[in-house]
Amino acid sequence: MAVEEKIQKALKSAAHDLGVDPGKTIKLECTDRLGYFYKVTLKDEKLLRGQKKYHIMEAVRAGVRFNDDRLKELNEDYLDICSNYEELQKNVVKEVMDVAVGYADTLRSLNSSIAQVDVLTAFAHAATSAPIPFVKPKILPEGSGILKLVRVRHPCVEKQDGVSYIPNNIKLKQGETTLNIITGPNMGGKSTYMRSVALSVFLAHIGSFVPCDEAEISLVDCILTRVGASDCELKGLSTFMLEMVETSGIVRSATSNSLIIIDELGRGTSTYDGCSIAWAIAEYLVKDLKSFALFATHFHEITSIATKFPEVQNLHVSAVVTKDTLTPLYQVKKGPCDKSYGIHCARIAKFPADVLKEAEEHQRKLEFANGMKYINDFEFSLKRKAIDDGDELIANILKKIQKIDETKMSDEEILSEMENLRSEQLSTGNLFLKGLLENTD
Structure with a gap:
């Protein structure tokens, strides 16, 4: 800029007048408040004494700031040019924005279309790259009351290396079966089975193919889950209290068109309290809500609800058990599990022998082993x-x-x-x- 060149010449002229080197003893600086000015250190302030040509602007710790008539005139020209430049720049920006606004709707539509193509491409990639390709679900209107999945799989588990996923079926129909109570040993696949169902229903609702051989799904208004066990220290909630709060939310917000997944409700309190709460919730789901629900539990007493309500079906995950081993088969079959396998799991985890023996003795007392000896093999x-x-x-x-x-x-x-x-x-x-x-x- 020509004005800036003239300001640099003014600096050299002032340095010559004062007999110092430009850029060293005397410097040229600029601020938003003062514009351009000369500066010398406080100890060099004596150079300005008796110099009527120069006007001291202010003295600060950094040094003495001053100017002369020539620099003052050039500084005013510089500030005017900057002001005009900013005004012109604002006008240019305004013109650009005015033009861009005219294309806003077009760009918004283009953005939406690209996003939709991106999502559908991701769905297609997931459906075709799975070990077994996904299938197109048959979506039924809300209230149709049908949920049928043939050989449903968990899309994340089956993608793991070295995993040969064992698929299972589910068939729920309002008026026939709405609640499945699922029992079986730990690590037997109960949670994975329920999550595979919830994920398939979710994928169908967002427009994706689903990981099964055949799918017939009624639209649901929500998928409500109570899965996992953890506390919430930030809110001051224990594991059990958090479970109760989440379950309360499910009970209050679910409708007959909801899908509910509940996994191991009532673990964080006494056996009788936990079983009573789980029983009441299961009964409420089938008797009052009549919504589709999968309910996994280790409280085997709850399976007797199926004798009271024809809409309840007992399922169990199968396993091959020997004295020292428990081999889950990950197959979901009809009927309740005949017993729990907690002590088998403890044995596999290498509990001390005396601890296992003590546990078995207490188990016999708690489960009325003597009363079971004549009926243990009954259906x-x-x-x-x-x-x-x-x-x-x-x-x-x-x-x-x-x-x-x-x-x-x-x-x-x-x-x-x-x-x-x-x-x-x-x-x-x-x-x-x-x-x-x-x-x-």
């Missing part, structure tokens, strides 16, 4: 009926015992009455109760 529904009938008989025995007035009877009479009650109950033929009472001989 599940028969086994459950025998236990329920036995519990009812035990309740009746306790009521009769409470009516015995020991203050009016001798010890021999009390023993005789107890023996009569025992013989009376054995005569009912209930095998569960028979096993328990025989242990008292």
Whole structure:
């Protein structure tokens, strides 16, 4: 810029007048507030004494700032040029923006189209690059009440190296089956199965093909899940409280057109509390909400809900068990699991032998092992009926015992009455109760 060249010449002229080197003893600087000015250090301030040609502007720690009439005139020209430049620049920017605004709708539409193509391309890539190609689902209107997936797979698990994924089926239909209660050993594939179903429904709703051989899916209004176990320290919520808060949200927001996934509800409290809460939630899902739901649990008592509601189906993940091994087959089959395999898992994890022995002894006490010895090989529904009938008989025995007035009877009479009650109950033929009472001989 010509003005800047003249300012540099003014610096050299001022340095010559003061007898110093330009750029060393005397410097040229510029700020937004003052524009261009000369500067010398405080110790060189004496150079300006008696120099009427130069006007001191201010003295600061960095030095003395001053100018002369020539620099002042050039500085004003410089500031005017800068002001004009900024104004012209604003006008140019305004013109550019005015032109761009005219293309805003076009660019927005182009951006949306490119994004849509990008997403659909990603869907296509995922569907074709999977070990087994995805299929196009048949989408039914909301409220149709059908969820059918044939040989459904988990799209992430099957992509892992060295994994041969074992697919499974699911068929839910409102009015027939809406709730699947899933039992089975730990690491048997319950959570993966439920997540594969939820992911397939989700993929279908966002326009993707799904990882199964055949899919028929009614539109759902939401997919609600309660999976995993963790606390929330930031909110001050324990694992169990967080589970309760999330489950409460599911119960309050779900409708008959929702898909609900609940995995191991009620683990963070006592067995009776946890089982009671899980039971109540499962019953509410099938009786009141009537929404599609998958409910995995280790509370085997809950499987008896299937005897009360025809819309409930028991499923279990199968496994081959020996004394020291547990080999999950990852196959989902009809019916409840016959027992839990927690101690088998503990044995595989190399628990000390004395700990395992103690656990087995307590398990036998807690599970009424003596009562199970005659019915252990029964089909599940028969086994459950025998236990329920036995519990009812035990309740009746306790009521009769409470009516015995020991203050009016001798010890021999009390023993005789107890023996009569025992013989009376054995005569009912209930095998569960028979096993328990025989242990008292």
